[in-house]
Amino acid sequence: MTPSPRWAFEAYQRIRFRLPELVTETATPKQVPSLEAISDRFDGFIFDAFGVLNAGNNALPTAVARFHNLQSMGKHCLILSNAASAPQQELVRKYRNLGFPITPDQLISSRMLVSDALASEPERRWAIMAPASAHADHLPCRGFTISDLEAKANRERLDNADAILMLSAQGWTRELQQGLIDSLNRRPRPVWVANPDLVAPRENGLSLEPGYYAHHLMDATGLDTVFFGKPFNNAFDAAKSRLSPIPTSRLLMVGDTLHTDILGGRNSGISTMLVTAHGALKGLDVNACIAASEIVPDFIGPEI
Known part of the structure; x- marks a missing residue:
């Protein structure tokens, strides 16, 4: 079976009772064209991988340039991925080969957490x-x-x-x-x-x-x-620890999935941005999905 975004959203809704309860107040999301519009508000950026930086083995069009740009501005960039199929060093090598200039301490995978x-x-x-x-x-x-x-x-x-x-x-x-x-x-x-x-x-x-x-x-x-992994605390605690010199108020979680990236980020006290062009919600009515799930990001944009 090849699932569709609609099927995936409804599947997440069916297992919502097993996910963490949302502990923060509902926000009103702000539409932004890209991260460039809000990059001065944050010093640390936590990126989901699939659907934000890449689709499978292909980097997404603007993601590599944005990653380079943020790092040239002195921003701290961290990849927080639920990937578990590859050892840590292989995953770092993958993202470097895709054009993302990361070091091993800039990637936290759920495989690392379970290891x-x-x-x-x-x-x-x-x-x-x-x-x-x-x-x-x-x-x-x-x-x-x-x-x-x-x-x-x-x-x-x-x-x-x-x-x-x-x-x-x-x-x-x-x-x-x-x-x-x-x-x-x-x-x-x-x-x-x-x-x-x-x-x-x-x-x-x-x-x-x-x-x-x-x-x-x-x-x-x-x-x-x-x-082990998003939206559970073990993933976000590891990310905040890795970026510990930066206040939580200056961190932004960027993801494509309401039930993992946005739910977990909000519960960790981190601001969140939902990207919609390539990932789990591609082609869906995003506002309807937010209303149905009651998981509300701080920002919404097509890509980073």
Whole structure:
């Protein structure tokens, strides 16, 4: 299935009860043509990646130039991504190759967050949702990747795992999903989700991400999961810590998704800007989506 922006928005609305409650007062968004109009108000810019800086492996038209411009003005730029399929150094290299002049300390990924948490869980043996290309063996944990769950030996191996890590949805299938659900119904165990996104903007549309399969799993098993990444506090606490010399009032979160970027930014006390031309809300009535979700950004613009 290739989801549409309308489908994705409605899917986020259906799982809204599992997301953090909005704790800040409703704002009145201001329309801006781009970040240039408000760049003097902020010293630190926290960018979502997919739908803001890039779509899949392609940089978005004005994003590279804006990133360079902000840094030439002495502004601090940080990428806060829910990406978990690639190791940190590979992700930094990707964005540098796309033209974004970042150093490793300018990128926080949800994979980095879950990797830090795994380092304190040395005794568990993890069954990991990930293809070989995700290099799950680079994570600081014992475990194996989930492959052919139709084979009896692998079903037993999965049942004997201490916990589940949903790292990457590349190559994931309905059969693998059902096998995981069946295993967790036979023996409930902790489930960690390294990417809370339901979808991600790619070159040819939206892809389903681990968050989608995690909520499907929760519906089917009744289990709770632990999420790492936006809109949850672990992501925004890490971003604010990385930009700690800058007051929160001088930070701006820029994202394309109301239920992750904007919700999480607002709950962290950070000003927010919703971009609409390329990401999760492309082609939708943005004001209607804001009214339906009651998640209101401070600024709205087509792109950065």
